[in-house]
Amino acid sequence: MGVRLMHLSYNRRNFTADGCAERADAGLSALGRELVHRLNEAGIVIDVPHTGERSSREAALESEKPIMASHTGAKGVFDYIRTKSDETLRTIADRGGLIGVCAVTGMVGGTGTLPMMLKHIHYIADLVGCDHVGIGTDGRYMHCWPAGDRVTLYDNAEFSDRWWGNWAEFPNPNKKNIPVPNESHYGSLAWLNRPLFTVGLVKSGFSDDEIAKILGKNFLRVLAANRPDKG
16 A cells, blocks of 8 residues: 555554653553564554654664654753653664654744754764754645634634643643744745755755755665565
8 A cells, every 4th residue: 555654653552552642651562562573574664753762762672674753853952742862862773763853843942943953953963873863844735724704614623632642731841932923834944945954954064965864865765674575
């Protein structure tokens, strides 16, 4: 069916792994370890951006192929449930994996702007090397939500925090500082400004080779390493 990447959990606990919003941080189950190997065989990248710290490390160690945390950040820059600790970042990188830095205002911390996203990239590159960091925006085209009579048939249709995400238990400590309009949708982190990410990396002192890796080569490497097993 063409599926190349799969999360082990989304914030909450499931039968395979604890999510990042579980205080217990219990790690992989026996079924989770079995799933890791089945995903390896099928050529599906194991992805842990919403998975708990322990589950993420255990997945990296259990996997025979490099894994991803495709859209996350560094707790050393901004401590939030969706960012990863140095220990977890190192474990993923030590096994050849990739950490993608998101372009989400509330997750990068500080001003929530492009310079803050670049701080995460620099931090991870300094910690584990440029071969293991990329840009995983967690974003797409966004537009203003229609208002008034145009949405009268869809009461409460606008996105809200739901039970499956367990977001309400972990309010973003940076929320009060989020710029308006939201930088992720309409500002420096918006999808139209992707070329500015490259400019920012150049101005931050990365070499052309390092920038090429961060902008895509590292993702291609991990995808290639996760090709399905023959036979």
